[in-house]
Amino acid sequence: MKNRITEVFNIKYPIISGGMVWCSGWRLASAVSNAGGLGLIGAGSMYPEVLREHIQKCKAATNNTFGVNVPLLYPNIEEIINIIIEEGVKVVFTSAGNPKTWTKKLQDSGIKVAHVVSSSKFAVKCQEAGVDVVVAEGFEAGGHNGREETTTLILIPQVRKSIDIPLIAAGGIATGNGMLAALALGAEGVQIGTRFALTQESSAAAEFKNLCVNLNEGDTLLSLKKVGPTRMIKNEFYKQVQEAEDRGASAEEIKALLGRGRSKKGIFEGDLVEGELEIGQIASLIKDLPLAEDVVKSIITEFNASAKALSGISF
Template sequence: MQRITSLFNIQYPVIQAGMIWASGWRLASAVSNAGGLGLIGAGSMYPDVLREHIQKCKQATDKPFGVNVPLLYPDIDQLINIILEEGVQIVFTSAGNPKTWTPVLKAAGIKVVHVVSSAAFALKSEAAGVDAVVAEGFEAGGHNGREETTTLVLIPAVCEQVKIPVIAAGGIGSGKAMAAAFALGASGVQIGSRFVATPEASSHINFKNAVVNAKEGDTMLSLKKLAPVRLIKNNFYQAVREAEDNGADVTALKTLLGRARAKAGMFEGNLEEGELEIGQVSALIHDIKPAAQVLEEIWTEFKATIRQLNNPDS
């Protein structure tokens, strides 16, 4: 626990994931102000938009916050330059090779964390010089690992292989789940889906309501030939599934996906034709509440769970 709180200078070892179309400056600053680490999700932002969100986040909090950068985007060099120019101190990278940008970021004194879906990638990230890894299990929303390793298996596998701190992610939306992650060896947790269902998240209210109304089995991992992503079942998901069942190749799937599909679903609220990325834990999310309240409830439940496990007969 202290490895993560000390690394980022935060009160609680809880990181809010940098999710596309949900994690703007309002959510990041709210989580940071509440004692966690808020992340701005750069994946859905043009460079000038990212700069605006960083500057507004600086005004909204005097606590540490970071930026999540998916490395697969074509304008990644512009995003990195803005992060450097704005003096961001913490960067989480994902969906790419950590060797490419980690030395640049570390040279600027930035704490770097990379998201991985296997122990092998965790070792590569450690060799690249990152300060910690997020080990994200198959349950997670957004882009996912092709290995389909669950969090329960992934966390101890990664902890067994690397010496740097491991942050658990995937299916974690409560204090009890956080306690389980710590029991497996994690030093902190990254939580995404639970923070989507907050007023501060920039996603559309239609999408937030869809998350709250989701039931067990309502999400499926899809688009595995492109970049695996967990989606709420809707018309778009059904079209993708039919295409994949019929042997669609990468080109056909890209055509079906088109442009701005995720924006249409998560930011504009088109629940049938949009791409709705969320984790399996959505089935356990039943309300929309402020980010600070979410964090406080998770932390309170985490402490109560640890006490109960230490005193099972009390």
């Protein structure tokens, strides 16, 4: 399986694990890379020196390419970028900010850059900024989402028509059939978050993982829209946010309610009542907690079987 995504990142399969806060440490990133995909370390929940430690451990655990996901609004962004360059990381996925700011500096250091967007408009801006790859993420995804609330099914073909550079689809993809659908719509690879968050190597709390594999359709919804749309599991904290939003609370009030460390409390520490529990819609289809290697294998097996079955179909 060779295409522009596998060539840009020097990987076997065009499967990228999301750089998720409190889930994507060196164990998950190295496991995905060892399985032939591209594992990402999630810098969004790490202090600079913690990130350096995870990068060094990941280098020791895999000889394959791995990367780091960096929210560009990170308070220590310059220090983070310098650590990534110093440690010889080959791939960086950026999000939540202007890709023009750091893309050239990273590329001048031999790093391939992908940027995550939620609309065709911002995909074009990424291409103009010179990024190597665009990731288009539909609002089925967990965690922080675009305000447009465009689904992956609609977003991918629109972005494909808007740009010429390699395109990765994200949001609501967890299976080989999902990957096949994304590629049929014009993507050349997939970024998968929730499925890898719910694996043995994910650093999320066992309580969080066990809750997620028992979710049903409709158990996650977008919230925190005045601060930044975030897909969460409906729990007591979610109810508090919704009540505040329903009565017209200001963004400042919502931020005060959110406080600090709310997602750490829920995802990493396993507080299922007061924590911010971020996960994608696709969680309702996931009922197990396998090894990351087995996830990659099952995706490729199902993708190949479905592609073969569909190849002879015509109307």
